Amino acid sequence: MKKLTGEQELIVGAVRRFVEKEVMPVASALEHRNEYPHALVGQMREMGLFGSNVPEEYGGAGIDFSTFAMIFEELSRGWLGLAGVIGTHSVLCDVLIRFGSEDQKRRFLPGLASGERRGGICLSESGAGTDLQNITTMATRQGDKYLVNGSKMWITNARYGNTFLLLAKTDAAAKPAHKGMTAFVIEKGAPGLTISRDIDKLGYKSVETCELHFQDFPVPVENLIGNVEGEGFKHVMTGLEAERINVAARGLGIARAAFEEAIRYSQRRVTFGKPICEHQTIQIKLADMATRIEASRLLIYSAAEKRDRGERCDLEAGMAKLFATETAAEVSLEAMRILGGNGYSKDFPVERYYRDAPLVVIGGGTNELQRLIIARNLLKKYKEV
Numbered sequence: 001m002k003k004l005t006g007e008q009e010l011i012v013g014a015v016r017r018f019v020e021k022e023v024m025p026v027a028s029a030l031e032h033r034n035e036y037p038h039a040l041v042g043q044m045r046e047m048g049l050f051g052s053n054v055p056e057e058y059g060g061a062g063i064d065f066s067t068f069a070m071i072f073e074e075l076s077r078g079w080l081g082l083a084g085v086i087g088t089h090s091v092l093c094d095v096l097i098r099f100g101s102e103d104q105k106r107r108f109l110p111g112l113a114s115g116e117r118r119g120g121i122c123l124s125e126s127g128a129g130t131d132l133q134n135i136t137t138m139a140t141r142q143g144d145k146y147l148v149n150g151s152k153m154w155i156t157n158a159r160y161g162n163t164f165l166l167l168a169k170t171d172a173a174a175k176p177a178h179k180g181m182t183a184f185v186i187e188k189g190a191p192g193l194t195i196s197r198d199i200d201k202l203g204y205k206s207v208e209t210c211e212l213h214f215q216d217f218p219v220p221v222e223n224l225i226g227n228v229e230g231e232g233f234k235h236v237m238t239g240l241e242a243e244r245i246n247v248a249a250r251g252l253g254i255a256r257a258a259f260e261e262a263i264r265y266s267q268r269r270v271t272f273g274k275p276i277c278e279h280q281t282i283q284i285k286l287a288d289m290a291t292r293i294e295a296s297r298l299l300i301y302s303a304a305e306k307r308d309r310g311e312r313c314d315l316e317a318g319m320a321k322l323f324a325t326e327t328a329a330e331v332s333l334e335a336m337r338i339l340g341g342n343g344y345s346k347d348f349p350v351e352r353y354y355r356d357a358p359l360v361v362i363g364g365g366t367n368e369l370q371r372l373i374i375a376r377n378l379l380k381k382y383k384e385v
Contacts, residue, residue: 004070011063012070014047019078027079028349031205036160041085044115051113053090053242055097058109065242065304069249073300076253077260080356083250084207085118088156090246092119092165095183095239099226108163108185120157121165122186122212123236125150130369132167132233133177137214139168139184144221146170146184148192148214158195158210162188166219167236170229183225183232192217203355240365241314244321245303247364251325252296254360258328258335258353259289265339265348282338289331296324315377322370325360332357 004012023040030037044050053068054060063071068090075083093112096105111117128134137150148168155164166184174180186193194213201209225235263286266277276282303316332353336343343350361367 008067008070011061011067012074015049015071015074018043018047019074023075023078023082027082028346028352031079031081031352032346034205036206036208037079037082037085040082041160044082044086048113049086050089050115050118051093052086053097054093054109054113058105058113060093060109060113065245065307066301069245069300069304072246072249073253073256073297076250077257078253080250080254080359081204081207083246083253084156084204087243087246087250088121089119089161091121091239091243092163092185094242095165095225095235096185098238099183099231099235100185101227103222104185104225112163117163118157118161119163119165120155120161121167121236121239122152122155123165123167124152124154126153129154130366132236133181135167135169135181137166137168138172139166139170139182139219141170141221146219146221146224148184148186148217148219150214151196152212152214154199155210155212156207158212159198159208165225165236165239167232174230178233179230181232182229183235184219185223185225186217186219187223190218202358203352204359241312241317242307243364244317244370245300245307245313247360248296248300248303248317248320248324251321251328251357251360252293252300254328254353254357255289255293255296255324255331258332258350259286259293261348261350261353262286262289262335262338265342269339276338285334285338289334292323292327292331296320296327299323314373315381318370318373318377321364322367322374325357325367328353328357329361 022043048061051060052063052071056062072083096108112119123132125135125137137152139146139148164186166186167181169180170182171180192215196211196213199209266282267275269276299320303313303320306313306316335350336354339348339350342348
C-alpha cells in the first residue's frame with residue numbers, strides 16, 4: 001500500500017470510514033432490492049465528493065488524480081453502484097474544466113461541485129458504443145439554439161441527474177466522421193427529452209442506467225463546449241482518459257473487497273481438521289489474488305501521477321484499466337471458489353462482486369479496445385526512425 005500524505009489520509013480516511021460504517025452494512029440489501037441509495041448519496045454530497053476533481057475556485061476540493069483514484073477504490077470496495085453515481089459526473093466536470101469557456105465553468109461547475117447539479121454523459125447509442133464515430137444523434141442549429149434529435153443508451157444518473165455531457169453530430173457529411181461531432185452541456189427542464197426505460201442489468205444495481213430519447217430538444221448556443229463545433233470527439237476522448245483511471249480504481253476496489261472477504265473466510269472455515277487457509281491450494285489462490293491487486297494499484301498510481309503532471313496518459317490509463325478490471329473479474333471468481341457454496345449465496349457479498357465485475361471490464365471502453373489503444377501507443381513509442 002502506498003504511503004499517504006497527510007491531506008490524502010484525511011480525505012481517503014473519511015471515505016473509508018463512511019464506507020465501513022454507512023455503506024457496507026446496507027449495500028447488499030439495497031442492491032438486491034435495486035433501490036436507489038438516496039441517503040448515502042446525500043452523505044456523499046455533504047462530504048464534498050461530487051466536487052472532488054473540481055478546482056477550489058469553482059467550489060470543489062481540487063484534489064489530485066492519485067487521491068481521486070483512492071476515493072473510487074474505497075467507494076467501490078463498499079459498493080460499485082455508489083461509486084457509479086459520481087463516476088460519470090466527474091467526467092462531465094473534467095471536460096468542462098479542460099475545455100469549457102470561463103462562462104461555462106462559472107455557470108456549471110459550482111453546482112456540480114456541491115452536488116446540486118448531478119451529472120452524467122450521453123455518448124453511447126444502440127448502434128454506437130466503442131465506435132462512437134457511428135453515432136446518429138444530430139444537433140441542428142436554429143438561431144440561438146440547437147435542436148437535438150436521436151437516442152442515447154446506457155446513461156448513468158439519467159433519472160436523478162439533471163446536467164449532462166452530450167455528444168452529437170453537427171455535420172453528418174464530415175469526413176472523417178469525428179470532425180462533424182460536437183459536445184454540449186445539456187440540462188433537463190425543456191420539452192423534448194424523454195427517459196424511455198431503465199435497463200435491467202446483471203449487476204451495477206440501484207444506480208439507474210437508462211435510454212434517453214431527444215425530439216427537437218433545445219440546447220442554447222452558449223452550452224456548446226468551448227464555443228466551437230467539430231471538437232466534441234476530442235473533448236470526449238480526453239474525458240474518457242480520466243474516466244479509465246476511475247474505472248480502473250473501481251476494479252481495484254471490487255477485487256480488494258472480494259479478496260478481503262475470501263481471506264477472512266479462509267481463516268474461519270475448517271475442512272479436514274484445519275482452516276482452509278492452511279491448504280496449499282487455497283494459499284496459492286490467495287497469493288495470486290493479492291499479487292494482482294498490488295500490481296493493479298501500482299499501474300493506477302502510475303497513470304494518475306502522470307495525469308497530475310499534465311501529461312497524456314492514454315497508454316498508462318489503458319494498461320491500468322485493462323489489468324485492474326480483469327483482476328476484478330478473476331479475483332471475484334476465485335473468491336467465490338474459496339467460499340464454495342456460500343460464495344454463490346446472497347448471504348455473502350461475494351456474489352455481488354462477481355456480478356459487478358463485468359461492468360468495469362466492459363465500461364469505460366471495452367478491454368478489447370484497451371488492448372488496441374495500448375498497442376497503438378507502444379508502436380508509436382517504439383517507432384523505428
